[in-house]
Amino acid sequence: MSEINMMKLEKLINGRPLFTVAHLVANGGDRIGIVGRNGAGKSTLAHLLTGTDHDYHGQLIVDGVVTYVAQIAASNEQSGGQAMMARVRQALSVRPEILILDEPSSNLDEPHQAWLIKQLQHYHGLLLLISHDRHLLNAVTTQTWAVRHGEFKAYPGNYAAYRTQLDQQITSQQAAYVRQNRHQHDLKLAMQARHEKAQRLRKGNRRMTPSERSNSKSLREATAAKLDRSAKKLVERGEREAKVTKPFTTTGFKLVATDFPAFTGKTVVTATNFTLRRQQQVLLKQATFQIKPGERVALVGPNGSGKTTLLTAILAHQAGLNLAPAAKLGVFKQDMTALDGQLTVWQTVRAASQLPDQTVRNVMGALGLPARFYQQSVASLSGGELVKLQLVAILVGNYNVLMLDEPTNYLDVDALDALADYLQHYPGTVIFVSHDTTFRTQVATRQLTFDQQRLIDPARVTVKAAAPSDLPLLQFKYDQMMLDPSADSAVLQALRAQIAAAKG
Ligand SMILES: Nc1ncnc2c1ncn2[C@@H]1O[C@H](COP(=O)(O)OP(=O)(O)OP(=O)(O)O)[C@@H](O)[C@H]1O
Ligand SMILES: [Mg+2]
Incomplete structure (x- = not known):
């Protein structure tokens, strides 16, 4: 049973x-x-x-x-x-x-x-x-x-089987939608033809004598009215038949460098012979690395290896770790208690940002918090909606360096894609931790892996060729220089050439 x-x-x-x-x-x-x-x-x-x-x-x-x-x-x-x-x-x-x-x-x-x-x-x-x-x-x-x-x-x-069934359903819905549109179009043509015919009937034939015209008038009018009615029925039928809705599609939204405080300097984070500890335990020994503006660095390693501890150390300006003075850090860590449940969604986001309302709304919409959420209380949000709210507050904040600790938990596929897309075009620097491998490879330009008290940095082993991902970085530098009145025009020109080359 x-x-x-x-x-x-x-x-x-x-x-x-x-x-x-x-x-x-x-x-x-x-x-x-x-x-x-x-x-x-x-x-x-x-x-x-x-x-x-x-x-x-x-x-x-x-x-x-x-x-x-x-x-x-x-x-x-x-x-x-x-x-x-x-x-x-x-x-x-x-x-x-x-x-x-x-x-x-x-x-x-x-x-x-x-x-x-x-x-x-x-x-x-x-x-x-x-x-x-x-x-x-x-x-x-x-x-x-x-x-x-x-x-x-x-x-x-399982989920994969469900997705297959759903994809088939969406494909046939798409096809039905196209068919329906074509059918609607045909109906519209037929309707127009009937109206035109009714019009002609009312006017009558040019060769008619005045008496023929007046004798046939009521008949012509009756037939024309019939045609008009049937045209109207066609329209109604079309409207009734339009049952298939367009399959759902999402649109992304991107911010530009001018939305953020400018970053000046060659490096964001510089670690020199840095030792990372959690209580008595040594997590990193004599680590030396740099994080440059515009990079998106993923910290990788098993639970407890020190990813979050490193983020905290950077935040705390620990000895051996230098954080550029121009860095304005936005920090995401999954701590739902950081939000005030009494406030509405809009109050929360508005307080976090200096950007215009419309820009904020666009970012919220892209992440899946459209207008119907604005007046809802934070306390009544679902798990995923809470994460989105915290993310939006950081993405639209006055920052140029983002530290994201597991931003992907609870997010649905659309939100994951939107976030990955957003970060790929983010003009600042991102340092993040995510156990979601797909997301990590989508977003990161570089991975730093914790391994036996060392930080493995592939950038130091192999020299990466100019990848398509260089483009946002170049664009970022260019945008920043454009804001700087003392910028060297030759350098600007060189950057423009590099951007053109990267765009292929
Ligand atoms: N008082 C309320 N007013 C308006 N909407 C509400 C209220 N309480 C709950 N909701 C909404 O009900 C919906 C259902 O929430 P629920 O927690 O069941 O979602 P879920 O499927 O578990 O989502 P998630 O994947 O994010 O965990 C959410 O959109 C939430 O914002
Ligand atoms: Mg839930």
């Missing part, structure tokens, strides 16, 4: 539908991935299933004890990864009948992700796994509940 059964379920928020479920069942032993965009209602569904939220319409039967591990953020005492591991371990130890995990793999490094996958593969109860982590979902789940356009639907197979 089924342990979870939902029928004609509807969840409203402030009187507006968040999602509906026509019919979904889950049985013991099922391993179900729950996927969907940020704010689609995944955590809300979990709260209905655990019984913490009773506010819904329709039928919801949960037959069994539910253990729930909620979506969380890192705290000061423990890294997010460590905290989540402890909670998952605790949850599994009670051998729950029904286990719901909400984003369990955020902040986990690869060995810990592997551990989590193994634990979940060995779990025999009913598992509902809410996640944006494709790797985890594919390794663990055998069914998928996806929420799209406000509706939860079940798909057989």
Whole structure:
């Protein structure tokens, strides 16, 4: 028998539908991935299933004890990864009948992700796994509940199988949309033809005698009116038939160097024989490296190797680490408590930026916080929406160097793409940590890897050829020089030539 059964379920928020479920069942032993965009209602569904939220319409039967591990953020005492591991371990130890995990793999490094996958593969109860982590979902789940356009639907197979089905659906929707447009066009032509014919009828034939004209007038008028009516019907039919909507597409938005405080200087960070410690432990020994303006540096290494500690050391101007005076640092670390839940989204962002309203709105829109969020309270945002808000506040702030510690947790695919795109075109310097390999390779121009108290720097081993990624850096230098009235015009000219060359 089924342990979870939902029928004609509807969840409203402030009187507006968040999602509906026509019919979904889950049985013991099922391993179900729950996927969907940020704010689609995944955590809300979990709260209905655990019984913490009773506010819904329709039928919801949960037959069994539910253990729930909620979506969380890192705290000061423990890294997010460590905290989540402890909670998952605790949850599994009670051998729950029904286990719901909400984003369990955020902040986990690869060995810990592997551990989590193994634990979940060995779990025999009913598992509902809410996640944006494709790797985890594919390794663990055998069914998928996806929420799209406000509706939860079940798909057989793991995330990859679901994506294939969805892509086919989108392709045929696209084709149907094109067909529909063509059909609408044909209908419009037919409608015009009928109107024109009606017009001609009303005018009558030039060769008609006056008496013929007046005798046939009422008949001609009646026929013309009929034609007009049928043309009108055609239009109505066209409108009725237009059921297919255009598949969803997103647009990016980019800021330019003039939106930021200018950076002058040759290096942003200079480390000379620098030793990094966490309490008694030595994490880096005699490290020497430089980070140049416009670089996007990924710090890589297992949990606990010192990535965050290095970021903190740079922030603290530790001995042996020099931070350029012109650097204005914007810091993202996943600490949801840094936000004031009482404020609205717009108040929060507005307070963080000096850029014009419209620029701020554009960045918010690109990241997935459109106008409907402006007046919402920060406290009511979903996990992913909170991350987006924190990111926006930093991206539009008055900074020219960004330090991002795991900015990708909880973000849906569209937001991930938007963020990667944004950073690829960001004219300042970025130093970041992300366990998401795809994101890292998309964004980084350089990776520094922690390895046995050393920082492996590929830039010092191989000389990179002028890659396409040089372009933003050159453009950045150029824009900065343009702002500088004392800039050497010969240098400017040389830069222009280099930019032209890089553009190919
Ligand atoms: N009081 C409220 N007013 C307006 N919107 C609200 C309110 N409370 C919740 N919401 C919205 O309900 C939506 C559902 O949130 P939920 O936490 O279920 O999303 P989610 O699918 O878990 O997202 P994520 O992937 O970001 O964790 C969010 O868009 C949130 O902003
Ligand atoms: Mg959630």
